[in-house]
């Protein structure tokens with residue numbers, strides 16, 4: 001099914017491998033984007049195990065599943081975490097939300113479109129894996145940010161996702177964000193490796209948008225349910241994410 005895109009700049013945050021920092025990045029990157037007076041919507045696309053609301057300590061009345069079931073105005077599900085930052089919360093522990101059918105996907109796209117004009121950016125935090133919803137969200141977005149860590153399993157999962165999206169879904173532009181970086185040399189090696197493999201076997205040029213160091217401030221903020229960019233603005237991770245937000249116009 002052809003997927004038509006959504007008009008505010010829509011960015012899908014994805015990875016293949018789980019636990020590499022997609023949700024932490026999505027939330028903190030979204031906050032960094034609001035600092036230029038932009039209005040940002042975070043869609044919790046991890047619809048089986050949603051947790052954007054947990055990271056922002058939000059209380060949620062209606063989530064994506066509730067509005068899809070009731071047909072209510074999707075604005076009723078939006079939770080404003082900050083004046084310029086809204087969240088469309090996902091559902092948790094609901095297996096049927098993990099792989100939406102064509103009709104449900106079209107409905108969800110309709111809901112996102114219905115609120116889209118209120119925002120400058122839409123950030124979609126996806127689930128781990130290569131499930132149908134992950135692939136669909138990448139097609140819905142203008143840009144895909146692929147989060148990976150230097151761990152070889154993260155590299156192979158990211159490669160598998162890139163291969164699938166380019167081969168079967170016509171997506172050929174990927175922006176890499178390397179997370180959990182412990183040193184410049186390790187970081188460069190990881191980026192060089194994935195770039196050369198995708199160039200050689202898939203004939204694709206990846207863009208390296210930037211890297212985020214491994215930082216205790218991130219774990220602490222998660223435990224406190226506070227975004228690290230606000231709780232520890234001077235931390236290395238916060239500065240890296242702020243820099244990434246400044247480079248949003250460089251997304252391919």
Ligand SMILES: Nc1ncnc2c1ncn2[C@@H]1O[C@H](COP(=O)(O)OP(=O)(O)OP(=O)(O)O)[C@@H](O)[C@H]1O
Nearest residue numbers: 018019020021022023024128213214215218219222
């Ligand atoms: N740069 C970092 N430094 C230290 N810890 C980090 C960093 N980025 C993420 N983490 C930690 O890694 C864990 C996983 O992060 P997060 O939930 O954002 O990953 P995810 O990719 O969204 O996971 P999932 O695939 O399960 O949705 C969290 O405990 C978070 O604190």
Ligand SMILES: [Mg+2]
Nearest residue numbers: 022023046126
């Ligand atoms: Mg997540």
